[in-house]
Amino acid sequence: MNTNQFGKKGWTPDRIGNLNGKTFIITGTTSGTGFEAAKILLTKGGKVVMLNRNSKKSEDTIALLKQELGSNIDVSFIQMDLAEQASVKIAAEEVIKTVSQIDVLICNAAIAQVPKQIITEDGFESQLGVNHYGNFLLQGMLYPRIEASKGRIVTVGSMGYNLGIKTIQFDDMNWDKNYSPNGVYSQSKLAQIMCVYELQNKLIEANKKEVKAYACHPGASKTSLIKTSGGLMTRFIWQLMKLSPLVQSAEKGAYPQLMCATEPDLDQTEFYGPTKRMNTVGAVGAHTLAPHAKDKLVAKKLWQISEKATGFKWNI
Numbered sequence: 519m520n521t522n523q524f525g526k527k528g529w530t531p532d533r534i535g536n537l538n539g540k541t542f543i544i545t546g547t548t549s550g551t552g553f554e555a556a557k558i559l560l561t562k563g564g565k566v567v568m569l570n571r572n573s574k575k576s577e578d579t580i581a582l583l584k585q586e587l588g589s590n591i592d593v594s595f596i597q598m599d600l601a602e603q604a605s606v607k608i609a610a611e612e613v614i615k616t617v618s619q620i621d622v623l624i625c626n627a628a629i630a631q632v633p634k635q636i637i638t639e640d641g642f643e644s645q646l647g648v649n650h651y652g653n654f655l656l657q658g659m660l661y662p663r664i665e666a667s668k669g670r671i672v673t674v675g676s677m678g679y680n681l682g683i684k685t686i687q688f689d690d691m692n693w694d695k696n697y698s699p700n701g702v703y704s705q706s707k708l709a710q711i712m713c714v715y716e717l718q719n720k721l722i723e724a725n726k727k728e729v730k731a732y733a734c735h736p737g738a739s740k741t742s743l744i745k746t747s748g749g750l751m752t753r754f755i756w757q758l759m760k761l762s763p764l765v766q767s768a769e770k771g772a773y774p775q776l777m778c779a780t781e782p783d784l785d786q787t788e789f790y791g792p793t794k795r796m797n798t799v800g801a802v803g804a805h806t807l808a809p810h811a812k813d814k815l816v817a818k819k820l821w822q823i824s825e826k827a828t829g830f831k832w833n834i
């Protein structure tokens with residue numbers, strides 16, 4: 519029996535209508551799913567503002583997109599390193615100054631499987647610092663503009679949320695005692711997803727029904743993720759895995775975030791991604807989310823700790 523609400527093939531970008539007049543802010547568009555998502559949104563007439571850490575790569579990305587799609591596409595970038603809270607603040611302020619409407623913020627950028635514990639200049643373990651605290655601050659700072667635009671926040675998580683300890687290690691957030699590349703990556707992606715559902719709770723409490731928050735993931739996709747931040751052995755294993763039918767193209771990996779960014783009347787309480795072969799590939803739609811990702815007590819505590827750690831209080 520097929521239970522995918524978008525039919526047997528699942529959600530595809532054919533469903534996206536004309537995006538003229540819509541503005542999308544996307545993090546991490548210099549490669550992988552972020553690049554593919556930006557490209558498809560531009561193809562459909564959307565305006566894309568990219569938040570990337572590397573200015574040269576961003577300029578090259580814009581040049582490539584213009585070469586492929588024509589010079590009249592509306593694409594720009596603002597430099598932002600999610601690993602530095604100060605950089606996130608400056609970039610968010612620049613967005614608020616220059617972008618009058620945010621229909622969708624897609625938090626796509628991340629690092630993964632960092633082999634050794636690295637502490638950022640803000641004192642965070644690097645995967646938690648980039649993937650969770652960086653995005654938490656960015657979303658919070660842009661929230662007022664998103665609310666005024668009746669917009670959406672889309673968080674790109676990972677099936678990794680369901681690996682590792684399946685909760686937040688509150689007594690050692692930096693994993694000083696038991697650092698493991700995958701354990702910490704899994705926790706950082708769980709933290710990202712938990713904050714989506716906690717944000718939904720807060721929006722309901724504040725009666726802010728017009729803002730939406732979605733959680734999705736790209737399954738297993740051929741991107742630069744492991745090459746950029748993973749250790750030698752993980753990179754080797756990933757190279758082999760890429761040859762298997764358990765890994766799909768980066769373009770297909772972009773579909774879940776595109777769906778969450780553009781599909782009208784999409785149920786926020788679900789978790790979206792590929793639905794075949796243990797959610798690594800295939801038809802995109804809603805699928806099971808393990809209950810620990812919606813543990814309200816843990817999520818509340820995580821939110822409080824994150825506000826304290828970033829020194830930023832959300833104004834919902």
Ligand SMILES: NC(=O)c1ccc[n+]([C@@H]2O[C@H](COP(=O)([O-])OP(=O)(O)OC[C@H]3O[C@@H](n4cnc5c(N)ncnc54)[C@H](OP(=O)(O)O)[C@@H]3O)[C@@H](O)[C@H]2O)c1
Nearest residue numbers: 546547548550551599600601627628676738739741742743
């Ligand atoms: N690929 C998969 O199989 C897979 C599986 C599960 C989840 N995901 C998730 O999918 C999302 C997209 O990743 P991807 O697979 O497309 O990887 P990718 O090809 O490595 O793209 C990641 C993007 O994030 C950017 N980025 C990394 N660190 C950053 C920082 N400190 N500040 C700002 N930008 C930063 C990268 O910029 P640079 O070019 O400068 O490095 C790049 O543009 C991530 O959230 C990842 O966790 C991917």
